[in-house]
Amino acid sequence: MVTDSIGDLLTRIRNANLIYQESLELPFSKLKWEMVQLLKKEGFLKECILSADELGRKNIKLALKYGSGRRRVISGIRRVSKPGRRIYSSLRGLKPYRKGFGVTLLSTPNGVLTDRTATQQKVGGEVLCMVW
Known part of the structure; x- marks a missing residue:
């Protein structure tokens, strides 16, 4: 049984990406579904x-994206807030990740949002992960 479902999701994506796997399948949860929809968007x-x-x-079935010449679209993915240490960010603490080329996913009162959307809606929340 997996105790950290978000960590499991990110690890599965990272491992599949490292071996150029085209697709992967993982158990459903509402939070994971919202996260993968944002990553697709x-x-x-x-x-x-x-x-x-x-x-x-x-x-949830995911199809990973690769560029021309099998270039990885996801070059890195990192879990920030963990079950043993939750990390929260206010609106002022949200900065563009990797000069805007990366994205930070946040769990907010308005649902799971990217850092840009959270800034537009003027909300903060738990920093789930960073993808670049």
Whole structure:
């Protein structure tokens, strides 16, 4: 049983990306679904689909995105807030990550948002991860 589902999601994406795997499948949770939808919207993933297995359990199928010549679109992914140490950021603490080429995902009262969207909506929250 996985105790840190966000860490598991990020590790699966990182490992699949390192071996140039085209797709991967992981167990469904609402938080993970919101995170992968944002990563797709930001251009880091090609596709994310909800599916069910023969027992009726929901899964998320991801298709990773690669550039020409098998260049990785995701060059790095890092978990910030962990179960043992939660990291929160106010609106003032949100800065563009990697000079705007990376994205920070936050869990806010308005749902999971990117750092740019959270700045526009003027909310802070728990810093989940950074992707570049």
